[in-house]
Amino acid sequence: MPITNRRGILRASLAAAAIGAVGLGAAGIAALGSDKPRQDTKPAHLRGTTPLPHAQVLSLGLAAATVDRSRQLQAAHRAVEAIDGGDIAAWLALGSSTFPEAAPRPRQLRPMPSFAGDVLDPSQSHGDLLVQITGTSRRVVQEAVEHTLRRLPQWRVRWRLEGVRPKNRAEHGRGLSLNPFHFTEGYGNPATADGVTERATVKPGQGEPDWAVGGSYQVIRIIRLATDFWDRDMAHEQERVIGRHKDGRWLDGTPSTDQPAFSADPQGKITPLDAHVRKATPDRRNPPPLVRRGYNYHHSDDDQGLIFSCFQRDLAQGFEAVQHRLQGEAMAKYTLTVGGGYFFVPPPGDEWLRALA
Numbered sequence: 001m002p003i004t005n006r007r008g009i010l011r012a013s014l015a016a017a018a019i020g021a022v023g024l025g026a027a028g029i030a031a032l033g034s035d036k037p038r039q040d041t042k043p044a045h046l047r048g049t050t051p052l053p054h055a056q057v058l059s060l061g062l063a064a065a066t067v068d069r070s071r072q073l074q075a076a077h078r079a080v081e082a083i084d085g086g087d088i089a090a091w092l093a094l095g096s097s098t099f100p101e102a103a104p105r106p107r108q109l110r111p112m113p114s115f116a117g118d119v120l121d122p123s124q125s126h127g128d129l130l131v132q133i134t135g136t137s138r139r140v141v142q143e144a145v146e147h148t149l150r151r152l153p154q155w156r157v158r159w160r161l162e163g164v165r166p167k168n169r170a171e172h173g174r175g176l177s178l179n180p181f182h183f184t185e186g187y188g189n190p191a192t193a194d195g196v197t198e199r200a201t202v203k204p205g206q207g208e209p210d211w212a213v214g215g216s217y218q219v220i221r222i223i224r225l226a227t228d229f230w231d232r233d234m235a236h237e238q239e240r241v242i243g244r245h246k247d248g249r250w251l252d253g254t255p256s257t258d259q260p261a262f263s264a265d266p267q268g269k270i271t272p273l274d275a276h277v278r279k280a281t282p283d284r285r286n287p288p289p290l291v292r293r294g295y296n297y298h299h300s301d302d303d304q305g306l307i308f309s310c311f312q313r314d315l316a317q318g319f320e321a322v323q324h325r326l327q328g329e330a331m332a333k334y335t336l337t338v339g340g341g342y343f344f345v346p347p348p349g350d351e352w353l354r355a356l357a
Contacts (some may be wrong), residue, residue, distance in 0.1 A: 030262030124339025163295025214347030215251030
């Protein structure tokens, strides 16, 4: 089927299905994360080699323009902190519209632009505040979400997504999972905690406001995948689109955790020049400074895909550099980005609240 037809079918079914509510157990609130000690002192968004297997991502906006924004941000901060820990990792991230005009904002924070091939649905894009709640089970996450929203009556949900990480596991220090195309995600992440911090955390001297040091830019992309079309292709064709074998090995036989010799294949006879991984990072010795921690979503057979999520210290050097390189990749005919946004995860503590007051 021609590329235009495939993308046309994806475009024709943009409307997202609502997430079905999960009943709350009587003992649910008592099991939330605040009752359990944290085993990892890292910020919630970078905690653990592997992200917790279940998640909900919620974009929030203030219900009325007249409410005290500073007070409502404090309420959101307290509500999210109250559930974080134990079986839950939860955090909030700030959209560009959160900041008063005179407030010192992260210098690269703005509404996410529409890149080539995107069809952004306004009802699934941007937001004043992003709340992401991850947990050990779908039920634990749902209970935490409902508990949090009850504490935030002045905030309305603009859009929300539920995600899961199939075959969520750690190998060689990296968190891996299976995406809807049946390929493993996560090999490009750092293999050490220090490497994660180096790529994902804003440092002094970057020109950011003092309060933002220790925080992270978070990019969310809601990417619909044409799994029906993908599944019609032979495995070797899929592998050439991705640039890896399904078991993670590179197409030239290099083990998954080693660096392939793209320079020895300048014509792309082994790994095509338009393969996803080759376009994203042509020089594997210098990986992009970002950390991916995404989830799969499944609303229906016609509406499923990736909640792409990545963290970085610098948007231009991280996500945006990769996104521009991906133009013309072979995988584009199977994907359509319909929403998401740019956000900033503040560092631990509440100094950021004073900066926004």
